[in-house]
Amino acid sequence: MIRNRSPGVKLFFAAMIGGVLLIPLLMVYALVSDRQHQSETAQASITSGWGGEQLVAGPVLVIPYNEESVQTESVDGQSRTRTVTTRRELFVSPTKQSMETALEPSVKSYSIYRSVIYKADVSGRASFALPDDLDRSGVKRASLLFDQAELRFGVSDPRGLTDDTKVTIAGEALVLHPGNGPASTRSSGFSTAVEWDGEQPLSVDWTYGLRGSRSIALIPRGGETEWTVTSPWQHPSFVGSFRPDSSDVSSEGFSATYKGITNLALGEALVNLNDLAPPVIQTASDYEDIAYDRSIQPVAESGQQAKAAAVRLIEPVDLYSQVDRAVKYGFLFIGFTFMAFFMFDVIAGARVASAEYLLTGVGLVLFFVLLLAFAEVIGFTLAYLVASAAIIGLLTAYSAAVLGGWRRASMIGGLLAGLYATLYVLLSLDAWSLLIGSVLLFIALAAVMYATRQLDWTSMVGGDEDPSTPQA
Numbered sequence: 001m002i003r004n005r006s007p008g009v010k011l012f013f014a015a016m017i018g019g020v021l022l023i024p025l026l027m028v029y030a031l032v033s034d035r036q037h038q039s040e041t042a043q044a045s046i047t048s049g050w051g052g053e054q055l056v057a058g059p060v061l062v063i064p065y066n067e068e069s070v071q072t073e074s075v076d077g078q079s080r081t082r083t084v085t086t087r088r089e090l091f092v093s094p095t096k097q098s099m100e101t102a103l104e105p106s107v108k109s110y111s112i113y114r115s116v117i118y119k120a121d122v123s124g125r126a127s128f129a130l131p132d133d134l135d136r137s138g139v140k141r142a143s144l145l146f147d148q149a150e151l152r153f154g155v156s157d158p159r160g161l162t163d164d165t166k167v168t169i170a171g172e173a174l175v176l177h178p179g180n181g182p183a184s185t186r187s188s189g190f191s192t193a194v195e196w197d198g199e200q201p202l203s204v205d206w207t208y209g210l211r212g213s214r215s216i217a218l219i220p221r222g223g224e225t226e227w228t229v230t231s232p233w234q235h236p237s238f239v240g241s242f243r244p245d246s247s248d249v250s251s252e253g254f255s256a257t258y259k260g261i262t263n264l265a266l267g268e269a270l271v272n273l274n275d276l277a278p279p280v281i282q283t284a285s286d287y288e289d290i291a292y293d294r295s296i297q298p299v300a301e302s303g304q305q306a307k308a309a310a311v312r313l314i315e316p317v318d319l320y321s322q323v324d325r326a327v328k329y330g331f332l333f334i335g336f337t338f339m340a341f342f343m344f345d346v347i348a349g350a351r352v353a354s355a356e357y358l359l360t361g362v363g364l365v366l367f368f369v370l371l372l373a374f375a376e377v378i379g380f381t382l383a384y385l386v387a388s389a390a391i392i393g394l395l396t397a398y399s400a401a402v403l404g405g406w407r408r409a410s411m412i413g414g415l416l417a418g419l420y421a422t423l424y425v426l427l428s429l430d431a432w433s434l435l436i437g438s439v440l441l442f443i444a445l446a447a448v449m450y451a452t453r454q455l456d457w458t459s460m461v462g463g464d465e466d467p468s469t470p471q472a
Contacts, residue, residue: 051160154185162209
């Protein structure tokens with residue numbers, strides 16, 4: 001005759017095995033992160049040569065001027081002064097600009113990976129005028145070199161520019177030059193020389209085609225900016241420093257209009273002695289930063305950091321984000337299943353060995369690996385059904401042997417089916433997931449407390465056992 005361990009010791013061993021299983025669960029979590037990184041690398045390969053996430057900036061008028069300063073230097077013990085002339089640039093933002101962007105998206109695939117790309121038709125109009133109080137900026141009107149003025153347009157990835165780029169003033173097309181864009185796009189884009197005397201307002205019209213992928217963003221600047229974006233894509237995400245004043249999203253696509261983005265909202269003067277530094281756009285959903293300079297963090301060395309409004313063309317289901325969230329609930333699956341086994345062990349008399357706890361836990365962890373593997377091929381929802389059905393079938397059949405009958409095994413299968421169904425609901429209801437999950441945990445704890453309210457956790461229960469059978 002061999003005496004069983006007490007229920008308290010059994011519970012300790014079950015909890016210890018559950019803690020050990022957190023290690024492979026963390027490995028699965030790392031696997032999700034690695035596959036997501038591999039997906040992003042594949043997407044970058046897909047869009048290579050086409051155009052990446054595009055950041056565009058409307059025209060800024062740059063007028064060189066000569067600044068005179070007096071310097072004092074010592075020569076042979078005597079102080080001498082001299083006047084030094086330095087060439088600087090004045091950055092003039094439009095008093096008003098309006099832009100229209102029409103996106104034509106498509107999905108490009110490579111192996112099991114896919115990325116959203118688009119063609120964009122961009123057109124706009126801007127008006128420039130020198131302020132009456134120009135002297136307050138420290139620049140004299142007489143020092144401005146109007147004959148050397150130029151307009152600079154920003155495009156973060158100029159590989160996407162097509163051959164129909166056009167800039168006109170009073171109906172006359174201007175000669176365009178590559179590069180020398182605004183500092184807010186790291187000088188990427190194009191520029192053109194303009195003839196202007198500064199006396200009358202300057203009106204500029206432009207249009208260009210642009211290829212890009214996943215998102216497009218605009219740096220508004222000047223007295224007032226209006227931006228209208230339209231596309232047949234059904235799943236936009238509006239991120240950045242500004243949200244559209246009006247938007248319409250339907251099965252036919254979306255349209256969004258940003259109105260009244262003024263220089264007061266931007267915190268920028270119409271005339272500056274330094275250009276704007278590149279922006280960093282933080283999304284609203286997952287707090288991911290969209291940095292349009294991948295190697296250098298935006299700094300204020302060239303002036304104030306720019307703000308941007310962005311539109312992302314997202315997939316309806318981000319499978320890596322969904323799997324990542326599912327893995328975070330993995331310890332609940334292990335805990336609930338182990339608790340059910342424990343109840344059968346100490347209350348119903350079915351002996352569950354440590355190895356059986358361990359194998360069951362491995363099967364629960366394997367669910368997330370199957371979910372990730374199938375989701376990359378057939379999509380998240382169908383993969384969830386396949387993976388959950390496989391694990392429920394496997395553990396139900398195994399439980400029949402462990403617990404000594406199909407009646408008890410069917411209860412384990414029902415528990416797992418309920419857990420997987422609940423998890424899917426939690427993944428779908430992001431805003432309510434914490435509330436629902438905490439309520440379910442409370443109910444489960446209350447049920448365990450009720451079922452074990454008369455259990456003596458320290459007593460040893462005697463019984464005949466096969467010495468070869470592992471004990472919990």
